[in-house]
Amino acid sequence: MPGADKETDLTERIEAFLADLKRGGSGTGPLRGSGEMARETTYLLRRITAQARWSSAGDLMEIIRNEGRRMTAAQPSETTVGNMVRRVLKIIREEYARSRGSSEETEQQESLHKLLTAGELSEETFREHFVHLKANVIEAINELLTELDGTTDNIAMQALEHIHSNEVIMTVGRSRTVEAFLKDAARKRKFHVIVAECAPFCQGHEMATGLSKVGIETTVIADAAIFAVMSRVNKVIIGTQTVLANGGLRAVNGTHSVALAARHHSTPLIICAPMFKLSPQVFTTCSLSLNDVNSCFPVLKILSKVNVHCPVFDYVPPELITLFISNIGGNAPSYIYRLMSELYHPEDHKL
Amino acid sequence: MADCGEPDGPGNKDDITRSKNEGKELTKEEKQRLRKQKKHQKKQKERKNEKGPSETEKDKTPVSLLPPPQPVATQKAPSALPAPASAPIPVPASAPFHSSPAPSPADKPAKSKAELKAERRARQETDRAAKQPGSSSSGIKTKVPLSELNPVVKRLPEHVQVDDPAVVKRLAKKLERQQIPLRSDYGYKVSLFSHLHQYSRKAPLTQLLSIPSTVIHPSIVRLGLQYSQGIVAGSNARSVALLHAFKQVIRDYTTPPNEELSRDLVNKLKPYISFLNQCRPLSASMGNAIKYIKKEISNIPSQCKEEEAKTKLLTCIDRYIEEKIVLAAKAISKYAIEKISDGDVILVYGYSSLVNNILCEAFEKSRKFRVIVVDSRPRLEGREALRRLVQRGISCTYVLISALSYILPEVSKVFLGAHALLANGYVMSRVGTSQIALVARTYNVPVLVCCETYKFCERVQTDSFVSNELDDPDDLMVTRKGKTQLENWQDVSSLGLLNLVYDVTPPDFVDLVITDLGMIPCTSVPVVLRVKNLDQ
Numbered sequence: 001m002p003g004a005d006k007e008t009d010l011t012e013r014i015e016a017f018l019a020d021l022k023r024g025g026s027g028t029g030p031l032r033g034s035g036e037m038a039r040e041t042t043y044l045l046r047r048i049t050a051q052a053r054w055s056s057a058g059d060l061m062e063i064i065r066n067e068g069r070r071m072t073a074a075q076p077s078e079t080t081v082g083n084m085v086r087r088v089l090k091i092i093r094e095e096y097a098r099s100r101g102s103s104e105e106t107e108q109q110e111s112l113h114k115l116l117t118a119g120e121l122s123e124e125t126f127r128e129h130f131v132h133l134k135a136n137v138i139e140a141i142n143e144l145l146t147e148l149d150g151t152t153d154n155i156a157m158q159a160l161e162h163i164h165s166n167e168v169i170m171t172v173g174r175s176r177t178v179e180a181f182l183k184d185a186a187r188k189r190k191f192h193v194i195v196a197e198c199a200p201f202c203q204g205h206e207m208a209t210g211l212s213k214v215g216i217e218t219t220v221i222a223d224a225a226i227f228a229v230m231s232r233v234n235k236v237i238i239g240t241q242t243v244l245a246n247g248g249l250r251a252v253n254g255t256h257s258v259a260l261a262a263r264h265h266s267t268p269l270i271i272c273a274p275m276f277k278l279s280p281q282v283f284t285t286c287s288l289s290l291n292d293v294n295s296c297f298p299v300l301k302i303l304s305k306v307n308v309h310c311p312v313f314d315y316v317p318p319e320l321i322t323l324f325i326s327n328i329g330g331n332a333p334s335y336i337y338r339l340m341s342e343l344y345h346p347e348d349h350k351l
Numbered sequence: 352m353a354d355c356g357e358p359d360g361p362g363n364k365d366d367i368t369r370s371k372n373e374g375k376e377l378t379k380e381e382k383q384r385l386r387k388q389k390k391h392q393k394k395q396k397e398r399k400n401e402k403g404p405s406e407t408e409k410d411k412t413p414v415s416l417l418p419p420p421q422p423v424a425t426q427k428a429p430s431a432l433p434a435p436a437s438a439p440i441p442v443p444a445s446a447p448f449h450s451s452p453a454p455s456p457a458d459k460p461a462k463s464k465a466e467l468k469a470e471r472r473a474r475q476e477t478d479r480a481a482k483q484p485g486s487s488s489s490g491i492k493t494k495v496p497l498s499e500l501n502p503v504v505k506r507l508p509e510h511v512q513v514d515d516p517a518v519v520k521r522l523a524k525k526l527e528r529q530q531i532p533l534r535s536d537y538g539y540k541v542s543l544f545s546h547l548h549q550y551s552r553k554a555p556l557t558q559l560l561s562i563p564s565t566v567i568h569p570s571i572v573r574l575g576l577q578y579s580q581g582i583v584a585g586s587n588a589r590s591v592a593l594l595h596a597f598k599q600v601i602r603d604y605t606t607p608p609n610e611e612l613s614r615d616l617v618n619k620l621k622p623y624i625s626f627l628n629q630c631r632p633l634s635a636s637m638g639n640a641i642k643y644i645k646k647e648i649s650n651i652p653s654q655c656k657e658e659e660a661k662t663k664l665l666t667c668i669d670r671y672i673e674e675k676i677v678l679a680a681k682a683i684s685k686y687a688i689e690k691i692s693d694g695d696v697i698l699v700y701g702y703s704s705l706v707n708n709i710l711c712e713a714f715e716k717s718r719k720f721r722v723i724v725v726d727s728r729p730r731l732e733g734r735e736a737l738r739r740l741v742q743r744g745i746s747c748t749y750v751l752i753s754a755l756s757y758i759l760p761e762v763s764k765v766f767l768g769a770h771a772l773l774a775n776g777y778v779m780s781r782v783g784t785s786q787i788a789l790v791a792r793t794y795n796v797p798v799l800v801c802c803e804t805y806k807f808c809e810r811v812q813t814d815s816f817v818s819n820e821l822d823d824p825d826d827l828m829v830t831r832k833g834k835t836q837l838e839n840w841q842d843v844s845s846l847g848l849l850n851l852v853y854d855v856t857p858p859d860f861v862d863l864v865i866t867d868l869g870m871i872p873c874t875s876v877p878v879v880l881r882v883k884n885l886d887q
Contacts, residue, residue, distance in 0.1 A: 192542075199728045199751050202829050205836035212846035219541045219847045220827055220837065223753050224727035224783025228815040228854035232543060254753030257786055260793055305741050307748040311757040 006051045014067060017044055021075040033176050034080045034241065038276045039148050041071070041084040046141045049088075049134065057096040057133060058126035061089055068351045077312070079242045079250075079279040082351060086344045087276070091140045093345055099130040147327070151274035152180045154327035159185035162270065162325070167191040167234045170226075170267075173198035173252045174207040175239025177272045181325075182237070183214050192217045194233065196226050198254055200310070223254055230261040237270045240316075243278045245340050247318030247333030250283055253311055259320035268322040275326050278340055280349040283315045383465055390469065510632050511818050514546040526629070529622035530566040532559035534629045538824050541847045548632070549821040555579045556630050570599040571623045575630035584732075586636040586770050586806060587676055587704045593627070593637050594668050597644060601664050605657070612660050613651045620645070632820050635771035635779070635808040643671055675805040679867035680705055683801050684712045686865050687766070690799060695720040695763045698791070700752075701781050702732040703768025705801050707739055710766075714745050721745070723762060727752040727783045729826040729850060752783050759794045767861075769802040774880060775811040776858035776873040778802075782815070782851045788860035797862045800873070804866050807880050815854040824848035 017040065045064060054060040068085030075081065155177055163169065163185040171178055171193060182193060193216050197204035204220060212218040221229060236258060240251040249255065249271065262269045318333035331339065512518040513536070526533050537551035557576050560567070567575075574596045577583040583592045597620070604619065606612045624641060627633065633641070647667045651660045687709045691697065697720055699706050710722060722745055726733025733749065740747050750758050765787060771779045778784070778800050788798050812818055827848045828837045840846050858873035868879060 197728070197827065199753055202728075202831060202836070205829070208846060209836055209840075209843070212843045215845055217845045217847075219849050220840075221849045221851070222728050222782070222827060223751070224781075224786060225849065225851045225854070227786040227789055228782055228851055229543075229849075231814050232816070253757070254755075256756035257753070257790055260756075260789055261786065264789060305747075306737060309748060309750045309754055309758060311754050314756055 007053075010047060010051045013044060013047065014070075017041075018070060018074045021071060021078060021081065034078075034277060035148065035152065035176065035274070037078060038080045038084050039145065041081045042088070042141060042145055042148065045084065045088045046138060046145075049137055049141065056127050056129050057092055060137070061092055061126060064088060064092070065351055072351060076284070077241075079281060080276055082281070083276055083279050083344075085351060086280070086348045087144060088141060089348045090343065090345050091144065092137055093126075095133060095136045095140060096126055096128075096130070099133055099136065100128065148274075148276060151276070151327040152177055155272050155274060155325055156180040156184035158325055158330065160188060162237075163189055163191060163235070165189045165191060168194060168232055170194045170196065170230070170233040170236045170258070171207065172196045172204065172236075172238050172255055172258050174203035175272070177274065178237055178239045179207060179210055181272050182211060182216060186211075186214055186216045190217075192219070194219045194221055194229060196221055196223055196254070196258065198252060199223055203252075223257075226254075226258055227261045227264075230265050230267065233262075233265070233267055235268050235270060236262045237272060240271055240273050240277065241313060242281070243271070243273050243324065243336060244283060245278075245280045245337055247321065247324075247336040248283065249316040249321065250313050251316055253314050256314040256316050256320075259316045263320050269320060270323045270325060271321060272325045275328060275339070275343065278336065278343060280340060280344060386466070387469065510548055510628070511546055513548050526625060529625055531622055531626045531629060532556055534559075538841060539844075539847045540821070541849045543816060544819070544821055544849070546817075547819060547821050549824065550579070551825065552580060552823040553825075556626070566622055567626050568596075568600045568603065568623065570596045571626060575627050578627065578631040585702065585704055586634045587803075589634055590636040590640050590805075591672060591676060594640055594644075594672055598665055598668050601661055601668075604661070611653055612655070612657060613649050613653065616648050617645055620648075635810075636806045639805050639808070640671065644668065675803060679803040679805070680708050682867040683803065683865050684709045686870055687799070687801060688713045688716060688718070690764070690863075690865075691718050691720060693719040696723060696761050697721070698723045698725060698759070698762045698765045698787070698796075699736060700725045700733070700765075700767055700784060700787050701727070701730070702736040703801070705803070706766045706768045707736055709801060710740060710745065711743050714743055721747065723748045723750065723758055725750055725752050725755065725758075725783075725787065728829070729822075730781075732781070752786065755787060755790050759790055759796060762791070762794075762796050765791045765796055765798045767798065767800050769800050769806060770853060771806050771808045771810075772800075772802050772864065772873075772876050773812050773855070774807075774809050774877045775813070776876055777812055778856040778858070778861060778864075778873065779808075779812070779853050780856065782854045785815075785854045785856040785860070788856045792860050798860060799863045799865060800856075800861050801865045804868055804879060804883065807876055807883070809880060812855055815851065819854075820852040822850040822852050824850050826850050 045067075048064060048067060049060065052060070052063050054063060064085060068082060068089075071085070072078075072082045159181045163182075167189075169182070169191060171182075173196070185191070193208075193211055195204045195208045195211070195218060197208075197220055199222075208218045208220045238251065238255060238258065240249045240255070242250040244250060259269055261267075318336075321333045324331045324333060324336065328339075509518055509522050523533050534548075534550055534554075534556050536549050537554065538549060540547075540549050555576055556579060557572060560572065574583070574592055577592065578589065583589055600620070600623070601616070604612075604616060606615060620641075624633070627637075644664075644667075647664060651663065655663070683705060691709075691713045695718075697710070699710070699722060713720070722740055724733045724737045724740070724747055726737075726749065728751075737747055737749055748758070767778075767780060767784055767787065769778050769780045773779060780800075791798050810818070824840075825848075827850055828835055828840070837846075837848065840848055861873045864871050864873055864876075866879070871879065
């Protein structure tokens, strides 16, 4: 029976994905970049749309919301999963609205108007059945996938607008987006890069080897030397794990110190982050598991008598950030909330 | 980094003019040697006072020989080296030593030929050096008579002029003369720091020394090795180890005949200081200690017997250690404990012997507090601090410096140690200190720096680039999960590793400096320096 097979197949895949997420660990190393995570999630959601049984948009949204809740519960620090779920929900809403015939403008009215007319619009139940809804939704999800595929290239294309020759650029840890960004600029310009290694996992080393292979003058420094060398740095370009709704960041440990040092020396802080990292969540901290702590500090025999803290992420407030470079162009941190309202529907903020 | 650690050439003897009047029977060889040493010494004195010169007449001795203790093996240095050493920073207080007379004679008629030759060579050197660019101040010798001029511009120490080939050459020659091997730089140096040395720990200087070393005292060799391998680290530890080694040197010292202890011993110490400098650049505290010792030695009156002089010096050194380090630590603890209240959460960085001392004493006085130890790669000195605090029973937390923003909201005070306090109020300390001070300032946490007055230094500096120390770059390599990313960094031409040792913290990040003289703001450092100079 093909129907049942599809169902079991689907459930299997979802379970496999969840298990993967749980095992993935939080920032212990680039086992999977966020881009890959986003793509996998979207594939899975497309599969759910195609294979699950649903009759109306409301059903589909319910299914996706449930799965989304399970996925984010499996790995709370991996925010791209939740972001993709919200994107797909927004896609479903839009397609539904389009099928229904109501113009899209009503959906995108000024938020102030929405506030005043709040009661009426939330009566949508999404119960109507449309024949082509499935096809439309799947098509829209495919568009989303194309967008995801091109994010790194889109960001890298903007590199030459931001890097001039003989600059000294500082970066922290390892970010695939920033690596692509710098490599693209290196094709035409000569500049120096200082990489802070980002203990305890020292991902900066990988970044440095990657950059130096294409001939960029790279220097690796210890985290402690960040303020010391900041006075000679022209720009700080970093990646992030998540962009928060207020324009702040949830980035790898040590980024806040870099941001403060950059502000002290009035050095611009530029964040290269694709739009799928934008998340309506609040900042939650996250620590390494005990195993990872033990592997990082093996010689500390008195660990039992001492508290050891190993936070994985840092919160960087939006005042310290100069510019966001994303696949849709450059934006100031004060504009992020608006971009977010275009990507996600307010009701989906809490899955 | 040391103020006066650099030696002149050997032979800080008298003016030839004075000694011409005294006659004595010496072998021709010895007379020649003594003559040359005196000439060299005279030239050294004149060079020190050159900073308001009008004439640029040269008076170099062509060959400077080894100091007297090896009369049998008088190795006239095979190459006719021009005498000048690398630039020492002249110490105004030390100018008086040169004026004391010495009974070293010279025979007038016998030296005519050699003297003519010497003067001819000196003239050649004048011309050659006059054409040399870049080493402007240090190349000019004057005949300004000994005056107590305080030079306005101090000469740059050699170790921050590595990018100047003339200076490097001069250092090499000086070291050759002193029979100390020259340590070669290692690895690709980041362009911002090409003016500094970068050595590898795997190639210690002592490998190039012969055994037994005839020039350098064995306790100094051991000390140099301990410095270069990082076994003795931390400015207090290094100074104390240095002073103990010098005590041993003094104990083993015997004045050679026809020499004065006050002058000869200072000359003996110069190659040792060069050697230690090659092993690891001298710290500001070591520089001040050396200045003190040299002053004490030179102040020994000439009629003092050797044994008496030696015991006097040994007690001086002991007193210095006792006063400036041990008692100062007690005084600082007393002041600092007033600043620690019950329920405090204190953040410390790395391992500072003074700060550890303060915390242990405060704990003994039953203050209730807990400590957060911040540590950083690659040295990971915080582990030592952690170990000692936990041993005492203080409750501690350990984080790496990247977790600073995470942990700072809990902290009530930050205690930092210092390597040196500069005259413009900047604090030179282990790299990472400025970062801690910056983030603490952002979270409005008070930052207290603890520093003894003997670490106060007359230099000024505004950034961490101009004068710093580069540690072995291989330390940055690390193996995680069985892979060493930077394993072959030498092969990649565009990759460099930078392992800085010190950085400077601006005074606006520091709220208070606790010294043995009391609690002062950062900007009062030059006041203290002035007071100290007047005392001395």
